[in-house]
Amino acid sequence: MELVPGNTLITATPQEGRELALAMxxxxxxxxxxxxxxxxxxxxxxxxxxxxxxxAAQVVAIEFATIAAANGYWR
Amino acid sequence: MELVPGNTLITATPQEGRELALAMxxxxxxxxxxxxxxxxxxxxxxxxxxxxxxxAAQVVAIEFATIAAANGYWR
Amino acid sequence: MELVPGNTLITATPQEGRELALAMxxxxxxxxxxxxxxxxxxxxxxxxxxxxxxxAAQVVAIEFATIAAANGYWR
Amino acid sequence: MELVPGNTLITATPQEGRELALAMxxxxxxxxxxxxxxxxxxxxxxxxxxxxxxxAAQVVAIEFATIAAANGYWR
Amino acid sequence: MELVPGNTLITATPQEGRELALAMxxxxxxxxxxxxxxxxxxxxxxxxxxxxxxxAAQVVAIEFATIAAANGYWR
Amino acid sequence: MELVPGNTLITATPQEGRELALAMxxxxxxxxxxxxxxxxxxxxxxxxxxxxxxxAAQVVAIEFATIAAANGYWR
Known part of the structure; x- marks a missing residue:
């Protein structure tokens, strides 16, 4: 079963990072x-x-924290 | 659907970071x-x-932790 | 509405950081x-x-984690 | 009792990291x-x-945060 | 009211750090x-x-995470 | 009362780190x-x-996050 869509935590934008958090x-x-x-x-x-x-929103926030760190916060 | 207003985690001040946390x-x-x-x-x-x-306040605190790190804590 | 009293996460001491966590x-x-x-x-x-x-104490602990990191743990 | 399958937090991919989070x-x-x-x-x-x-999803998210950091976010 | 006993997060040992987490x-x-x-x-x-x-144990764990980071994990 | 068995967060392996998380x-x-x-x-x-x-598993996950960071994730 696919648990991480695309099998990467790297996304182009915060918006996409947030969508990944929801998906995960x-x-x-x-x-x-x-x-x-x-x-x-x-x-x-x-x-x-x-x-x-x-x-549910709390879980999304926790997933997003990891994704944001992975992406250097898209700075 | 827009999930991150402005599609950035960077804000000018902690106050704006907090508003972003609530919005997210x-x-x-x-x-x-x-x-x-x-x-x-x-x-x-x-x-x-x-x-x-x-x-709800806990979710805001978790979102804010990510935003604050993204902004180098506005130091 | 003011969400971060003083609009900064920087405090002189852990005690003041803790008061800020409660206030936030x-x-x-x-x-x-x-x-x-x-x-x-x-x-x-x-x-x-x-x-x-x-x-409630858990939310204070989470807010404080962010504030403590912002202040380099007052080391 | 085995608590960390393979006794390592290092995995080849985010997908495997996620499976480890579930297993842990x-x-x-x-x-x-x-x-x-x-x-x-x-x-x-x-x-x-x-x-x-x-x-349960929240626990998986917390375990995964640790595993992702251990793996340098598979960047 | 005193919120951080000793007004510091620095402790000599993990045991004292844990006691501080409980106290906080x-x-x-x-x-x-x-x-x-x-x-x-x-x-x-x-x-x-x-x-x-x-x-309650979860709150202690969260407080301790901050204290442990403040002390460089007593390494 | 002993709160951190061995009074150290350093363990030889992830398995031992996990046992410490449970014990703490x-x-x-x-x-x-x-x-x-x-x-x-x-x-x-x-x-x-x-x-x-x-x-309970969530508390173990939070304790483990601290222990894993203390050990540089046993990399």
Missing amino acids: ARKSVGAIQPDAEMRQAFRPGYAGSADSLTM | ARKSVGAIQPDAEMRQAFRPGYAGSADSLTM | ARKSVGAIQPDAEMRQAFRPGYAGSADSLTM | ARKSVGAIQPDAEMRQAFRPGYAGSADSLTM | ARKSVGAIQPDAEMRQAFRPGYAGSADSLTM | ARKSVGAIQPDAEMRQAFRPGYAGSADSLTM
């Missing part, structure tokens, strides 16, 4: 839970509670 | 949940419980 | 929730449960 | 809980709630 | 909640649930 | 809660829920 979080969940309904966390349209969304 | 957290939630009502986490006026607010 | 966490909550009653998380006298206080 | 999270749980049923957190097919999956 | 977490809670009963989180003898203790 | 998390809990029954979080055989185990 989603792939983690997919690696653990193959059932599509459960897997909707992190997917566009996921209708979790506000707290569920905050928790 | 909000955009993450927007990427996952397009429904406006759910999306209010991180938005001014969000009336979650004290614990919900603490959880 | 509080300001995040204030940016999201303008209602004073909800906003009491992180405020002196906040009577949340032990777990709520632990969660 | 799983091994932690195994070190604490030897009962197979409980241990299913982090295992493919684990049918936890969306929030449980988000929590 | 405790002081955070004290800054937010002046009531002694609530404040028992992080105090020896605190009888929270296993999850409450895990949450 | 366990010692934190022991410093806060001297009652053996409560203290079982992080101990082999702890029968918490899947979410409790995920939370």
